[in-house]
Structures are given as C-alpha cells and as structure tokens.
Amino acid sequence: MADFIQVIDPGHGGHDPGAVANGLREKDLTLKIALYTRDYIHELYEGVKVYLTRDKDVFVSLSDRADFANRLGADHFCSIHINAGGGEGFESYIYNGSYSSKPKTQALRNVLHDAIVAETKFANRGKKEANLAILRETKMPAVLTENGFIDNKNDADFLKSDDNLRKFALAHAHGLAKAHGWKPKAKPVTKSPTSRKVFYRVVAGSFADRENAEKRVRELKEKGLDSFIDVYRA
Ligand SMILES: [Zn+2]
Structure with missing residues (x-):
C-alpha cells in the first residue's frame, strides 16, 4: 500500500x-x-x-x-x-x-x-x-x-x-x-531483566586444600547429593 x-x-x-x-x-x-x-x-x-x-x-x-x-x-x-x-x-x-x-x-x-x-x-x-x-x-x-x-x-x-x-x-x-x-510503529523488543535466565550455585564449603574439598564431596555423595569441585584463586 x-x-x-x-x-x-x-x-x-x-x-x-x-x-x-x-x-x-x-x-x-x-x-x-x-x-x-x-x-x-x-x-x-x-x-x-x-x-x-x-x-x-x-x-x-x-x-x-x-x-x-x-x-x-x-x-x-x-x-x-x-x-x-x-x-x-x-x-x-x-x-x-x-x-x-x-x-x-x-x-x-x-x-x-x-x-x-x-x-x-x-x-x-x-x-x-x-x-x-x-x-x-x-x-x-x-x-x-x-x-x-x-x-x-x-x-x-x-x-x-x-x-x-x-x-x-x-x-x-x-x-x-x-x-x-x-x-x-511496533516498539523494539527489549529483554527485561526478569526474563533473563538466572542460575543459582549452592556452595557446601570452601577449602584451602584439595584433600578437605574431596572429603566433603565424598560425604555429600554418601548422603545421595551430587556435587563437584570448582577451583578459584582468591
Ligand atoms: Zn498566521
């Protein structure tokens, strides 16, 4: 038209x-x-x-x-x-x-x-x-x-x-x-903050040596809980 x-x-x-x-x-x-x-x-x-x-x-x-x-x-x-x-x-x-x-x-x-x-x-x-x-x-x-x-x-x-x-x-x-x-005119679509996907991380302990961290993972596994070790430097 x-x-x-x-x-x-x-x-x-x-x-x-x-x-x-x-x-x-x-x-x-x-x-x-x-x-x-x-x-x-x-x-x-x-x-x-x-x-x-x-x-x-x-x-x-x-x-x-x-x-x-x-x-x-x-x-x-x-x-x-x-x-x-x-x-x-x-x-x-x-x-x-x-x-x-x-x-x-x-x-x-x-x-x-x-x-x-x-x-x-x-x-x-x-x-x-x-x-x-x-x-x-x-x-x-x-x-x-x-x-x-x-x-x-x-x-x-x-x-x-x-x-x-x-x-x-x-x-x-x-x-x-x-x-x-x-x-x-159609308004441009902007993603509002609430519509973004959010992930939550559960921390079940923070350890200075690896052995203690592995021990905690084993304990959690015995209770039937899945966990993993995430390494970071502070
Ligand atoms: Zn005039």
Whole structure:
C-alpha cells in the first residue's frame, strides 16, 4: 500500500514574520511546531510520509504552498499558525465554501481539533470556517490550526518554552493519527531483566586444600547429593 502523504505547512517565513508580540515571531513558532510534528509522526507511525512546505526561514507564497501539496497528490494538508488580535486559546479552520469533500474535511478536522484541545488544555475557541486561500486552493482535505495568541500574555508565556511547542507538535501528531487511523510503529523488543535466565550455585564449603574439598564431596555423595569441585584463586 502506498504511503499516506501528509503535508504540514508552517505559516509565514522569510520577510513575512506573521504576528509579532511579546518577543516572539509567529514564523519561528510555526516552523518549530511543524518540524517537531513531522519528527513525531515519522517516529511514531507506520506508512506515513510527511512533507513540509518549508523547513527553514524562507518566504513561500500561499499559491506555491497549495501547488506543492497538489502536485504531491497529498492526502491531507495541515497549516500551522499562531493567532493575534486579542483573544486566548486554540481554534481551527476549514474552507467555508461548498465542496464535495467537505463532510470528510469536517470529520478529520473535528478529531484533530478535539485531540489538540484535550492534550494542550488550551481554551477551546471553537471549530471555524473561513475563506482562506490556503484552504481554498488545496485540492485535498485541509485544516488550519491557530495555536494560541502571540499577543496574549498567558499564551505567549506558554509558547516561549520549547517543551510546550513540542506539546503542540505531539498533539498534532496524535490528532492526525487518530483522524487518519495511522498504525503505531511496533516498539523494539527489549529483554527485561526478569526474563533473563538466572542460575543459582549452592556452595557446601570452601577449602584451602584439595584433600578437605574431596572429603566433603565424598560425604555429600554418601548422603545421595551430587556435587563437584570448582577451583578459584582468591
Ligand atoms: Zn498566521
């Protein structure tokens, strides 16, 4: 079976920083979340190939991003953004037009949205629709996530930590996996210490001269016990 093709689209980049506030730039946060999401997906799930519309700080136009996914024949497109303009929490968007794959697009978005809210515990601002170019021009089911507000003190404090960006990334990976039914990779089998074979040696005496050791072996034999002499140097 062919690999599932997931495109992850880190918003903005290059001369377009996106929203800027609280010492943070949207383009840096979206890139990190996207890179971590790709790595988590490749690490955790089988049969999925993740492509990024950019993997460094460069400008890519919205049409070029959509064309890239269309040319790949991607199965799903997920654009990652950080919100601004007064508010707090997480929201997601799908295209608001009428199109045949809308029920599927909606269903996938709902699973992803709920997983991200559950894992990050961010305020749930709702499942939204909008006429956004990136969602309109992509031919496969597409979603755009707005991961907190860069101009909100609480959200910005959260987004300042790399560990928290990883939390958003892992939530995206888990949510996409749940939405698409990706199979987890088999964990490598490691032998636990308790499953190793253990042997016990019974010592029935320790002697400095061989004669006494042989005497003990004879005594044990008379009692019907098997024994042997093991030589070691102390
Ligand atoms: Zn944005």
